[in-house]
Amino acid sequence: MTGKKRKLLIIDKHQFGYLTDAYKWCEWLKSDYDISFLTADVGYEKIDMPGVKVSYISFRMPKILRGCLFIFAALMTLSFFRGAVVIEYFQGCSILKRLCPWKKLMVDVRTLSVSPDLKHRESYNRRLIRDCGYFDLVSAISKGVAKQIGINGIRVLPLGSDIISQAHKIYDDGIRMLYVGTFRWRKLEIVLEGLKLFIDRHQDIDVSFDIIGDGDTGQLDNLKEHANLLRIEDVVTFHGFIPLTKIKPFVDDANVGIAFIPITEYYDYQPPTKTYEYVLSGLYCIATKTKANAEIITQENGCLIYDTPESVCQGIERYWQQRKRLKEDVIRSSLVAYKWENIIRESLLPLLNEL
Numbered sequence: 001m002t003g004k005k006r007k008l009l010i011i012d013k014h015q016f017g018y019l020t021d022a023y024k025w026c027e028w029l030k031s032d033y034d035i036s037f038l039t040a041d042v043g044y045e046k047i048d049m050p051g052v053k054v055s056y057i058s059f060r061m062p063k064i065l066r067g068c069l070f071i072f073a074a075l076m077t078l079s080f081f082r083g084a085v086v087i088e089y090f091q092g093c094s095i096l097k098r099l100c101p102w103k104k105l106m107v108d109v110r111t112l113s114v115s116p117d118l119k120h121r122e123s124y125n126r127r128l129i130r131d132c133g134y135f136d137l138v139s140a141i142s143k144g145v146a147k148q149i150g151i152n153g154i155r156v157l158p159l160g161s162d163i164i165s166q167a168h169k170i171y172d173d174g175i176r177m178l179y180v181g182t183f184r185w186r187k188l189e190i191v192l193e194g195l196k197l198f199i200d201r202h203q204d205i206d207v208s209f210d211i212i213g214d215g216d217t218g219q220l221d222n223l224k225e226h227a228n229l230l231r232i233e234d235v236v237t238f239h240g241f242i243p244l245t246k247i248k249p250f251v252d253d254a255n256v257g258i259a260f261i262p263i264t265e266y267y268d269y270q271p272p273t274k275t276y277e278y279v280l281s282g283l284y285c286i287a288t289k290t291k292a293n294a295e296i297i298t299q300e301n302g303c304l305i306y307d308t309p310e311s312v313c314q315g316i317e318r319y320w321q322q323r324k325r326l327k328e329d330v331i332r333s334s335l336v337a338y339k340w341e342n343i344i345r346e347s348l349l350p351l352l353n354e355l
Contacts, residue, residue, distance in 0.1 A: 007083025008033040008352065011074050013040045013090045016054045017047030020244060020273055021110055021141075022088055024160060026052045028344040033084075033352075038077050040070060047245065071095060078103060084355035087135075091124070094131035104355055106137035108157060112145055114266050116185060121266055139351060144269025144291060155351060160343035161276030161335070167252040169282040169331075171323040174206035175316065178254035178283070180247055180274050183215025187262050187307065189226050194312020196230040201313070205320065207235055209258075210250050214241040251281050256319055259287035263307045268292065278302075279335045282328045286315040300327075301334045 008029065012022050016039040026035050030051035041056040048054075057073050059066045071092070078085065078100050087093050089109045097105050109132065113124035129149055132138045139157035140146040146154045179191065188211070195209060209232075214220050220238060227236045239250075257278025261267045271292040278285045285302030287293040297304050305315040336342075 005034040009036045009085045011038045012088035024340045094134040097134040104136045107135040109140045159271045160340035165251040165281040169328045171326045177209040177256045179258040180212045183219045193309035197313035198316045209236045212239045257283035257285045301331045
């Protein structure tokens with residue numbers, strides 16, 4: 001783009017820097033757009049990005065109060081803003097469009113409900129579909145999610161990825177596994193049990209497993225205790241939550257990425273960010289056989305497994321059997337179309353041009 005910068009407002013309840021997609025949109029658009037970002041302060045370390053004006057609304061108060069305050073702040077910001085507006089979906093966000101019907105607004109959906117509770121999941125998704133129906137433009141993270149929303153004219157705004165690590169990968173000097181992500185509803189104890197099976201069967205192979213992330217209260221401690229009970233505490237290292245901006249050293253060192261999502265209908269079409277990041281960084285990816293993972297995992301860049309300890313073990317064994325024929329350049333290039341640069345140019349910019 002040339003000439004004066006267009007203005008862009010992004011409204012997102014996720015604290016700035018902690019939803020990868022919106023953070024990357026800003027990173028790639030800030031040279032061409034004058035970006036304002038209204039976000040929640042949930043107590044995480046604040047991440048700065050030169051060229052992006054971030055406004056924080058405190059969420060350290062009762063839920064009802066913080067929701068009302070965020071809506072009020074969003075309405076005040078919208079009232080005086082002239083430019084493209086993207087709202088990262090949150091429940092009840094349609095009130096912004098209903099109270100500002102003259103504004104052309106886009107809402108983006110990164111996920112449907114992934115709650116194991118069927119009633120909660122159905123209730124949340126019904127409200128999401130109803131909310132989305134008010135907006136001028138609706139985008140979703142994948143074709144599967146878009147189909148489930150079922151709104152005419154909905155667009156696909158795919159998940160993208162950066163190359164986190166350029167470090168050269170060596171695949172035959174031991175197994176250095178990495179998991180990065182939430183623990184919530186992921187059943188990571190299955191991965192630990194599968195790793196235990198592998199270690200018991202292959203005691204001569206050097207294995208390590210770095211786990212980065214956290215979940216609900218007590219979940220990290222429970223997983224640590226599970227590793228202790230399995231007697232693999234010397235193999236598994238829990239690092240807790242680490243911001244995306246600080247995980248590069250772990251990706252540099254790893255040669256296997258674990259993209260473990262339980263195989264359920266509500267996760268099936270949800271593309272996992274880390275699958276892309278692992279592969280583009282040259283890691284062999286062991287991923288559960290969801291429809292989203294099955295679209296991008298090949299024999300050259302990884303393998304698909306079921307969500308059972310035995311299948312996890314078999315996935316690690318498959319890596320070890322194939323390690324000598326793996327080619328780093330082939331792994332990296334297999335998902336090059338999903339680099340953020342390409343997603344922004346081919347999918348996001350055309351949407352912004354309609355606003």
